[in-house]
Amino acid sequence: MPHIHLEYSDNLQNLQAEKVLKAINLCMFDGGYVSAASDVKSRAVAQSVYMVGLGEEPQAYLHAKVSLLSGRSNELKQQISQQILQVLQQNLPAQTGLTVQVCVEIIEMPKESYSKAVIAAH
Template sequence: MPHITVDYTGNLADAFDRRGFATALHPLVAELIDTKVEACTTRFRRSDEYVLADGAPERALVLVRAAILSGRTCEAKARLSEAVLELLPKHLAPSPGLVVQTAVDVVDLDRASYRSRTEPAGER
């Protein structure tokens, strides 16, 4: 925790520095919601089939969803959303002709039922 999922349109595949974004994102998230970088995970999902607004192929999207343990204030979640929106353009190369929509959604994981474990592979 937090679990971060980044959906992005295929027309950004070459322009989006995903690894750079994730490695910059994790310390930012850790600082803003008081967790450890080691707890952060980010998964990227490319979508080659999408319709944005009027369906024009010049439209692109990056949607970040951060699932964090419940109990953070609305203000803390808003700060996280704003910080992620500021970070995203730094990892998107200029793409002439594209209009890129970026969005962030911070959702709560139920603290009472969420469980996680990290251990060496094959040891159980």
């Protein structure tokens, strides 16, 4: 835990999604938000069909959905959100002719209904 879903418009120039995911995972581990680096699961998807506003201006987006187990304080969730926002901004290459919206969304997953199994390698 947590699960991080990174979605971005495919018009972002030179975005290295794997590098961004590693930076987010490192942020979560170095920040002490997880006890083991392997607790963070992240993935990225480039969206080819999207619209920002009415599609009249050249715009792009980078959006991280961070799913956390319930029970964390609002202050801690805000801290995680701000840390990941900073990581996204630091790893977004300069964009020519594009306005980019960078967002982080914290989603709570109820502890009572979350299930997990770890199947060790043979």
